[in-house]
Amino acid sequence: MTQEVFFEQIKARILDHIGTADKSVKLAVSWLTDREIFQLLLKKLGEGVSVSIITRNDFLNNHPDALDWNQFIQSNGSLRFSKNGAQLHYKFILADDVKVLCTSYNLCCFANGNNRENGMIFSDPGMVNHFIEEFNYLSSDLEAQKNVVRLQWTDLPEELHGFYKGSLESDLAKQTI
Numbered sequence: 001m002t003q004e005v006f007f008e009q010i011k012a013r014i015l016d017h018i019g020t021a022d023k024s025v026k027l028a029v030s031w032l033t034d035r036e037i038f039q040l041l042l043k044k045l046g047e048g049v050s051v052s053i054i055t056r057n058d059f060l061n062n063h064p065d066a067l068d069w070n071q072f073i074q075s076n077g078s079l080r081f082s083k084n085g086a087q088l089h090y091k092f093i094l095a096d097d098v099k100v101l102c103t104s105y106n107l108c109c110f111a112n113g114n115n116r117e118n119g120m121i122f123s124d125p126g127m128v129n130h131f132i133e134e135f136n137y138l139s140s141d142l143e144a145q146k147n148v149v150r151l152q153w154t155d156l157p158e159e160l161h162g163f164y165k166g167s168l169e170s171d172l173a174k175q176t177i
Contacts, residue, residue, distance in 0.1 A: 002123040010105040010117045017093055017101040024050040026094040026135050031060055032107040035177040038067045045075040054138050057081035059164050062151045069148040080142035092131055099123045100131045
């Protein structure tokens with residue numbers, strides 16, 4: 001049984017964790033903007049692995065130059081957006097429903113090197129089952145996206161412009177793909 005806690009190399013551990021999946025990857029994450037992680041998820045879909053994502057439909061995740069959610073959907077990925085007013089703040093990834101990685105690390109490039117972060121991987125069936133149940137609960141209440149419409153700058157309240165401008169600039173500067 002795997003039980004591991006780590007404080008460094010978080011992104012590498014996330015990539016390794018996703019890479020181990022042979023059947024399914026289920027992500028419940030607040031933000032997913034990292035193009036390298038996204039490319040790995042697309043690769044997994046191409047290998048026949050089921051990939052399901054639950055995330056926020058906010059400007060950081062869904063601005064005009066964000067990840068191509070429609071490509072993900074057309075590749076048979078399942079995408080659900082959390083509801084406004086009930087935004088999720090999780091960061092967990094199930095691999096094959098037998099191993100879970102929980103982390104404080106948002107799957108965005110801004111998180112890489114800007115914060116002290118932690119991660120945990122465990123395979124205890126009872127613990128993993130709690131995350132499967134939570135993912136299923138979230139999925140049952142959220143509609144699978146069929147065609148994602150991009151959010152526009154003009155959709156944002158003006159008081160959020162500074163936050164998103166700084167976050168997007170930092171994220172873009174740290175992208176590796």
